[in-house]
Amino acid sequence: MRTWTLANMPDQTGRTAVITGATSGLGLAVAHALSARGARVIMAVRNIAKAEALRPQFPGADLAIHKLDTSDLDSVSSFAADLESRGDQVDVLINNAGIGNQPHAVSAQGHELHLATNHLGHFLLTALLLPNLANGKDPRVVTVASFMYKLGHFDFDNLHLTRGYNSGRAYSNSKLANVLFATELDRRLRATNSPVQSMLTHPGIARTPMISSAPGPILSRLTGSIAGLLGRPATQAALPINYAATAPEAPAGQMLSPGKTLRKTQVTQEPLRAKGFTPEAATTLWTHSENLTNAPYPTPQTP
Numbered sequence: 001m002r003t004w005t006l007a008n009m010p011d012q013t014g015r016t017a018v019i020t021g022a023t024s025g026l027g028l029a030v031a032h033a034l035s036a037r038g039a040r041v042i043m044a045v046r047n048i049a050k051a052e053a054l055r056p057q058f059p060g061a062d063l064a065i066h067k068l069d070t071s072d073l074d075s076v077s078s079f080a081a082d083l084e085s086r087g088d089q090v091d092v093l094i095n096n097a098g099i100g101n102q103p104h105a106v107s108a109q110g111h112e113l114h115l116a117t118n119h120l121g122h123f124l125l126t127a128l129l130l131p132n133l134a135n136g137k138d139p140r141v142v143t144v145a146s147f148m149y150k151l152g153h154f155d156f157d158n159l160h161l162t163r164g165y166n167s168g169r170a171y172s173n174s175k176l177a178n179v180l181f182a183t184e185l186d187r188r189l190r191a192t193n194s195p196v197q198s199m200l201t202h203p204g205i206a207r208t209p210m211i212s213s214a215p216g217p218i219l220s221r222l223t224g225s226i227a228g229l230l231g232r233p234a235t236q237a238a239l240p241i242n243y244a245a246t247a248p249e250a251p252a253g254q255m256l257s258p259g260k261t262l263r264k265t266q267v268t269q270e271p272l273r274a275k276g277f278t279p280e281a282a283t284t285l286w287t288h289s290e291n292l293t294n295a296p297y298p299t300p301q302t303p
């Protein structure tokens with residue numbers, strides 16, 4: 001357990017962060033924190049008008065806003081291609097955008113929407129930005145998971161939950177996918193001596209629109225009450241993300257969270273334990289994700 005606040009964040013001048021889902025909740029809180037310490041922030045968002053309306057909250061900041069719908073692999077590819085053609089250097093990628101507890105739907109490519117939005121889009125985005133990140137200053141990929149990963153479990157014959165769809169299972173599986181992805185990425189980056197680090201975080205329960213606007217009056221009242229009692233404001237819940245993105249001592253490949261108590265200054269490293277968190281699940285999900293996205297990850301060397 002570490003005591004860490006935004007006052008401990010090193011100067012971020014000269015670093016650029018791409019933040020997915022920066023228009024709300026945790027992503028917006030991280031955009032504020034990083035830009036306040038001098039980072040250039042690229043808001044990667046599905047709703048440009050919503051992001052532009054937030055611009056006055058960032059007076060004097062170096063802020064760029066670009067279109068990215070993480071549920072649509074074509075949008076992810078266009079975002080990455082545009083970034084390269086502008087010659088933007090990226091030092092930190094924050095894979096944060098997410099949806100939860102939505103009725104069954106599929107993405108533009110026909111993938112279950114939670115998996116597509118929360119995992120597959122970020123899987124492809126990371127692969128496309130890795131060569132750029134490798135030239136970055138203290139380069140990091142930060143994945144925002146959830147403790148709900150513990151309830152996730154993949155049946156790879158039913159990856160898109162076409163049989164027995166349940167919105168809670170869809171969210172938990174997508175967050176398990178985040179955990180399997182970030183830890184497998186860490187393993188692969190270390191194996192190739194990459195300068196890029198894969199960081200993994202969860203925010204606990206955060207009082208953000210995702211929690212307060214769950215679909216349906218009963219679910220939204222329930223989640224709203226839980227968040228009111230046990231939740232943290234977004235700025236506080238985002239602390240592990242900011243820590244993972246900037247603290248020199250932050251460990252890669254470990255779950256960083258705000259801990260169980262509601263202390264404001266705490267970042268905790270939690271053991272990774274869940275039925276669905278196995279090395280076999282990590283490699284199988286990686287293969288499925290590569291096949292579904294055509295993400296250009298380097299082929300690992302066989303010893």
Ligand SMILES: NC(=O)c1ccc[n+]([C@@H]2O[C@H](COP(=O)([O-])OP(=O)(O)OC[C@H]3O[C@@H](n4cnc5c(N)ncnc54)[C@H](OP(=O)(O)O)[C@@H]3O)[C@@H](O)[C@H]2O)c1
Nearest residue numbers: 021023024025026069070071097098146205206208209210
């Ligand atoms: N809140 C919690 O208690 C909690 C707990 C554990 C983990 N998390 C994780 O934290 C992350 C952020 O959630 P939050 O609580 O900050 O929720 P939020 O306030 O609802 O923010 C979600 C963000 O993701 C964006 N987004 C959704 N679908 C997208 C898409 N297809 N393409 C691009 N952006 C998209 C949203 O954009 P719009 O503004 O356009 O809707 C918004 O900016 C998520 O990954 C979530 O799973 C949250």
